[in-house]
Amino acid sequence: MIQRFLHNPLLLKVALVGIFCIILYLISVALMRRLRQNVTAEMDAMNARPQNSSAVTLAAYEGVIRQLREQGNQLQRAREEAQQQAAANENINEAVLANLSCGVIFFDRSGVVRQANRAAKLLLGYASPFSFHIRELFRGLSRVEWLESGEEAHSQTPFVEAMQQTLRSAGPFPRARIEYLTPGGHKRILGITAAAVREKNGEIQGLSCVINDLTEITEISQRVDRNENLASLGEISAGLVSDFKKSLNIISGHAENLMREDTGSAGRYYAEKILSEAESLSRIVSEFLEFASSTKH
Known part of the structure; x- marks a missing residue:
């Protein structure tokens, strides 16, 4: 039968076609399986890629x-350090002002006292001069002398006006x-x-006043x-006394x-009186000259 099959061309062709179809089917099945695996892998990769991208974005x-948190913490630390430094500088300024022997007063732009150190309070005699206007603060002024010009005034008005003029225009204040x-x-x-x-912008903030006690000087x-x-x-006097002694x-x-010349009793009596008084005055003058000489040396 096999020989007859092999010698029959038609059957041989049919068999070959069948075998070819079977092989083609198997190849197709294998390709389809491989393609399905590739598609599944790509889909899995596509499904995994957004997750990885989201993870990267989240990270x-x-x-x-x-x-940002670290920068915020750094800014907070810098702010705290700046506040501490400002507080330390303020404490130093207050300590310096408190220990100055001269008085220091700060007036705001309206001429009202906003700050005064201990020396200023003692010199002006106020326990708390805050909120005093310039005119109220110096109401005890009875005389002012401008040191540069030598002019004088016996009221507080020129002094207060000079202070206010300096506060308005920032011009020089004449020492007084x-x-x-x-x-x-x-x-x-x-x-x-x-x-x-x-x-810092150049606007006038106020007026500073320095007070020195010149009473003892x-x-x-x-x-x-x-x-x-x-x-x-x-x-x-010594010159006059010396001349006076010569006259004596x-x-x-x-x-x-x-x-010596007058032998009369009356003339002799008066001459003796004159001589006695002259000698007494001469002794007084000599003692005065000795005292003046000792005090001079």
Whole structure:
């Protein structure tokens, strides 16, 4: 049968076609399976890719958030350090102002006291001068002397006007020396200087005033002037006394001549009186000259 099949061309062709179809079917099935596997793998990859992208995006956002938080913490630390530094500087400024021997007062743009150190309170005699206007603060002023021009005034009006003018225009304030009576009745000689305070943008923020106590210096200067005047007066007096002593010596000489020439009792009596008084005055003058010489040296 096999030989007959092999010798029959038609059957052989049919068999070959069948075998070819079977092989083609198997190949098609294998290709379809491979294609299905590839499609499944690609679909799985496509399904996995968005998840990976979302994970990457989420990680990036988390990194940005961490950086922003770190920057925020750094800014907060910098802000706290700046506040601490500002507080430390303010404490230093307050300590410096509190320990200054001269008074320091700050007026705002309306001329009202906003800050005053301890020395200013003591010099002006106020426990708390805050909210005082310039005119109220210096109401105890009785005399002002402008040191540069030498002009004087016996009221507070020119002084207050000069302070207000400096506050308005930021012009120079002429240095002044004032006679001031505290609310407690203490008389003081005070040196006053003032200058406008500007902000960073150039606008006038207020007026700073520095007060120095010149009472003791003025008293010493007055004593020195008085001593110099007394010394000059002493020199003049010494010259006059010396001339006076010479005149007394002349009078004494004439009295002695009268005593020798006049033999009468009355003339001799008066000559002796003149001589005695002249000698007494001469001793007084000599003692005065010795005292003046000792005090001079």
